[in-house]
Structure formats: C-alpha cells, structure tokens
Amino acid sequence: MSRGKIALLIGVIGFIAYIGIVVVIGDFFVHQHWAIQAIYYAVMGFVWVFPVIRLIKWGARAPR
Numbered sequence: 911m912s913r914g915k916i917a918l919l920i921g922v923i924g925f926i927a928y929i930g931i932v933v934v935i936g937d938f939f940v941h942q943h944w945a946i947q948a949i950y951y952a953v954m955g956f957v958w959v960f961p962v963i964r965l966i967k968w969g970a971r972a973p974r
Contacts (some may be wrong), residue, residue: 917969921962928958 932954939947 912969912972913969919963921965924961924965925958 932951936947936950936954939950
C-alpha cells in the first residue's frame with residue numbers, strides 16, 4: 911500500500927475520531943455563554959490543521 915493511501919486512511923479515520931472527541935467535549939460547553947462556545951469551536955476547528963499538514967507531507971514524501 912502506498913504512502914498516499916495510508917495517509918488517506920489514517921486521515922479519514924483520525925478526522926472522524928477527532929470530530930467525535932470535539933463533540934463529546936463540546937457537550938460541556940452547551941450551557942456556557944455563546945462567546946465561550948464560539949471560541950471553543952473556532953479553536954477546535956483550527957487545531958486539526960497541524961497534524962493534517964504533517965500527515966500530508968509524510969504521504970507526499972517519496973518512499974526510501
């Protein structure tokens with residue numbers, strides 16, 4: 911299996927797991943002020959980018 915396919919598989923499974931975790935933790939913020947909720951979801955919506963960048967770079971790298 912190529913790096914690209916492995917990266918795709920890891921990315922899809924990881925993203926689904928990440929969404930689940932964010933939603934479960936987000937339940938804590940349901941009764942908070944709307945501004946706190948907005949900050950939480952804005953931060954969580956941005957944080958996933960860093961691991962994905964590393965995964966894309968790894969998947970695009972030529973095999974040794």
